Amino acid sequence: MELIAIEIICLVITVATLVMMTRTSFTVDGTRITPFIRSYIAFIIYLSSAIIIHLQGAQVIALMPALLKTLFFLHIFVIPVFIIIWFSDTERRILQSTTKRSILITQIVLVAFFVAASLIDIPRSHLFVFNGAGVWEGGNGVWLMLALSTVLTLISYGSFLLFRVMLTRFNLFGLLVTSITVITSLFFYAFFAHPYLFSTVGTSILLFSFLEWQRRELTLDPLTKIPNYTSCRNRLRQLTFHMRENTIFMIDIENFRLINDRYGTAIGDRVLAAFAASLSSLGGNTLAYRLFSNRFAIVSKRLSHPEIVRIVNTIRAKAAQGWKFDEHHISIHLQFAIVETPLGSNTPEEVIESLEFTMAQIKEQRKLSAIIFNQRLVLIRRRRLEILSSLRDAINDESKVMVHYQPIIDCSDKRIVAAEALMRLADPHLGMIGPSEFIPAAEHTGLIRELTAIMLRKVCTMLAAHPAMNLSHITINISGADMVSPEMGSRLLSIILESGVDPSKIVFEVTESMLLGSAAQILKNWKLFTEQGVRFMLDDFGTGYANIESLVTLPFEIVKLDRCVINNEANDYQLLALITSMLKRLGKLMVAEGVKNRTQLEVAVRHGVHYIQGYYFSKPVEEDQLIQWLDHSMCIVGQDQD
Numbered sequence: 006m007e008l009i010a011i012e013i014i015c016l017v018i019t020v021a022t023l024v025m026m027t028r029t030s031f032t033v034d035g036t037r038i039t040p041f042i043r044s045y046i047a048f049i050i051y052l053s054s055a056i057i058i059h060l061q062g063a064q065v066i067a068l069m070p071a072l073l074k075t076l077f078f079l080h081i082f083v084i085p086v087f088i089i090i091w092f093s094d095t096e097r098r099i100l101q102s103t104t105k106r107s108i109l110i111t112q113i114v115l116v117a118f119f120v121a122a123s124l125i126d127i128p129r130s131h132l133f134v135f136n137g138a139g140v141w142e143g144g145n146g147v148w149l150m151l152a153l154s155t156v157l158t159l160i161s162y163g164s165f166l167l168f169r170v171m172l173t174r175f176n177l178f179g180l181l182v183t184s185i186t187v188i189t190s191l192f193f194y195a196f197f198a199h200p201y202l203f204s205t206v207g208t209s210i211l212l213f214s215f216l217e218w219q220r221r222e223l224t225l226d227p228l229t230k231i232p233n234y235t236s237c238r239n240r241l242r243q244l245t246f247h248m249r250e251n252t253i254f255m256i257d258i259e260n261f262r263l264i265n266d267r268y269g270t271a272i273g274d275r276v277l278a279a280f281a282a283s284l285s286s287l288g289g290n291t292l293a294y295r296l297f298s299n300r301f302a303i304v305s306k307r308l309s310h311p312e313i314v315r316i317v318n319t320i321r322a323k324a325a326q327g328w329k330f331d332e333h334h335i336s337i338h339l340q341f342a343i344v345e346t347p348l349g350s351n352t353p354e355e356v357i358e359s360l361e362f363t364m365a366q367i368k369e370q371r372k373l374s375a376i377i378f379n380q381r382l383v384l385i386r387r388r389r390l391e392i393l394s395s396l397r398d399a400i401n402d403e404s405k406v407m408v409h410y411q412p413i414i415d416c417s418d419k420r421i422v423a424a425e426a427l428m429r430l431a432d433p434h435l436g437m438i439g440p441s442e443f444i445p446a447a448e449h450t451g452l453i454r455e456l457t458a459i460m461l462r463k464v465c466t467m468l469a470a471h472p473a474m475n476l477s478h479i480t481i482n483i484s485g486a487d488m489v490s491p492e493m494g495s496r497l498l499s500i501i502l503e504s505g506v507d508p509s510k511i512v513f514e515v516t517e518s519m520l521l522g523s524a525a526q527i528l529k530n531w532k533l534f535t536e537q538g539v540r541f542m543l544d545d546f547g548t549g550y551a552n553i554e555s556l557v558t559l560p561f562e563i564v565k566l567d568r569c570v571i572n573n574e575a576n577d578y579q580l581l582a583l584i585t586s587m588l589k590r591l592g593k594l595m596v597a598e599g600v601k602n603r604t605q606l607e608v609a610v611r612h613g614v615h616y617i618q619g620y621y622f623s624k625p626v627e628e629d630q631l632i633q634w635l636d637h638s639m640c641i642v643g644q645d646q647d
């Protein structure tokens with residue numbers, strides 16, 4: 006009777022778990038997802054038949070011998086079937102469909118053999134021996150079932166081991182424990198003819214499967230109810246492992262911050278939820294994810310380019326049409342970064358990095374709102390990574406940081422009056438790298454501070470080594486990050502003072518964009534330097550920012566006109582005329598940068614520019630060349646560059 010009681014308890018637990026499972030099922034692409042439901046049904050058949058057989062054994066009920074025998078066979082056959090179904094439900098998301106199908110077919114064929122052999126054997130009763138009342142009395146059939154179930158379990162666990170990269174160690178360990186317990190419980194069944202252990206093991210397995218299913222909540226985004234970043238990463242792990250051909254979209258809601266600021270976060274949340282819903286209803290084998298904040302992803306099987314365009318247009322149309330919330334009609338602007346897999350090393354990290362890189366390109370270029378990651382971008386990305394590693398090397402090995410000097414010529418006597426120190430990186434593999442390639446990366450990573458310190462040290466060493474050099478000053482470019490940092494001010498100043506160089510020989514070039522940073526700290530550093538005699542020059546004047554206020558509030562002695570000013574010939578150099586007349590009024594010294602030919606030189610002189618820097622006189626040169634020119638007090642003969 007205890008056996009029947011245990012089996013009834015197991016049946017109640019199993020049915021209750023099944024009900025809970027169906028209640029928490031959800032829909033993806035119109036399909037209701039209720040995993041393990043087939044396993045539950047198989048196990049309920051097993052338990053029900055066991056209870057009836059054991060009730061008959063306890064003489065609580067009386068069944069016809071033929072019915073009892075049928076129930077017994079059902080009871081025995083459903084055990085290997087349950088094992089196959091449970092493992093295949095677990096494998097569903099893990100194994101590639103062809104692998105899964107071949108494993109399943111092998112297992113079904115084995116079970117079919119077992120069923121056929123058992124049925125054929127009925128008249129001879131070698132496998133299953135029954136008495137006249139239809140009660141099972143022995144035979145090797147149960148041992149055969151045990152052997153078969155063991156083989157099925159080993160096949161399934163083996164396939165998990167083969168694809169272990171898709172599983173966490175915890176999952177793999179859990180599956181191992183499950184497999185061992187199933188086999189042990191069946192061994193008890195065959196050896197002691199007591200099936201209660203298998204009933205409890207089966208119920209526990211299903212209960213754990215249910216708990217695992219509940220954990221899926223962790224991979225759902227709570228706001229939008231679509232899978233989250235973790236889930237997307239897991240999916241990418243599977244796809245890249247199988248070298249699947251996919252198209253992956255990263256979508257950014259460009260104006261989301263504005264929406265939040267204007268309508269409040271509650272409406273912002275509703276926009277996200279509505280957008281997520283529209284993404285997940287795209288259909289056609291696509292799965293939508295919310296990566297974080299206003300960033301989403303769609304994973305699809307590989308699409309042709311017209312199909313990509315169609316999907317982008319469909320999403321865009323929905324976004325432009327917008328939604329109405331509390332009388333506010335809100336539409337969104339989207340940016341799409343698209344990656345086609347498999348990629349080079351084809352890891353999930355590479356896919357995500359490529360998506361992010363493509364998105365960064367969209368934001369940087371501000372021209373296109375949808376870009377497909379392609380070979381050209383692969384090269385740009387590779388070059389950027391190489392430059393970044395070269396940059397890190399240079400910080401550790403200062404000899405790789407090279408200083409070139411571009412002479413600045415006094416218009417009155419055409420002699421070199423100063424020079425601008427310009428940084429280059431000498432990389433053993435990439436050759437000489439120009440600053441426009443590495444300065445943005447250095448600023449982005451914060452490495453610029455180290456580079457500025459190295460540059461200043463090198464320039465001071467050069468000045469200290471040539472005290473008699475006939476040069477008014479050397480200019481050095483410094484970045485916003487240098488000026489806003491409290492410790493950088495004193496660090497740079499101590500480099501100058503320790504070198505023994507007269508601080509007035511150093512002029513820092515700063516740009517207007519840089520002055521947009523934290524004003525208080527910039528002014529502190531400014532004071533620190535100017536008190537010691539270091540001067541500042543406003544660089545690239547006439548480009549974009551034109552925060553003319555800084556010309557008045559900050560005491561720049563010298564202003565350097567950007568080369569776009571001298572290169573703008575429109576209306577007989579009207580831009581140059583305007584800028585120079587204003588600077589003259591303010592009493593500033595002017596340097597014209599980027600002078601390429603004699604005409605530009607003459608125009609600059611005519612407009613009262615004091616100093617000239619440009620390829621007409623010289624490109625940036627190495628230190629030795631500059632020293633040689635200065636030692637011989639040479640006038641450089643200009644040469645037209647176009």
Ligand code: C2E
Nearest residue numbers: 427428439440441444460482483484599600601618619620
């Ligand atoms: P910048 O400070 O405006 O420097 C002038 C740039 O214009 C230099 O390019 C120079 O070679 C170039 N140039 C001068 N005359 C001509 C000309 O006639 N024609 C043409 N086509 N170009 C001319 P470079 O050396 O490539 O430097 C580019 C920028 O990189 C610099 O612009 C500066 O913003 C930055 N940079 C260079 N060195 C450093 C550094 O040590 N620290 C920081 N923070 N930035 C630096």
Ligand code: MG
Nearest residue numbers: 425482514544
């Ligand atoms: Mg400069």
Ligand code: MG
Nearest residue numbers: 544545567598
């Ligand atoms: Mg400049």
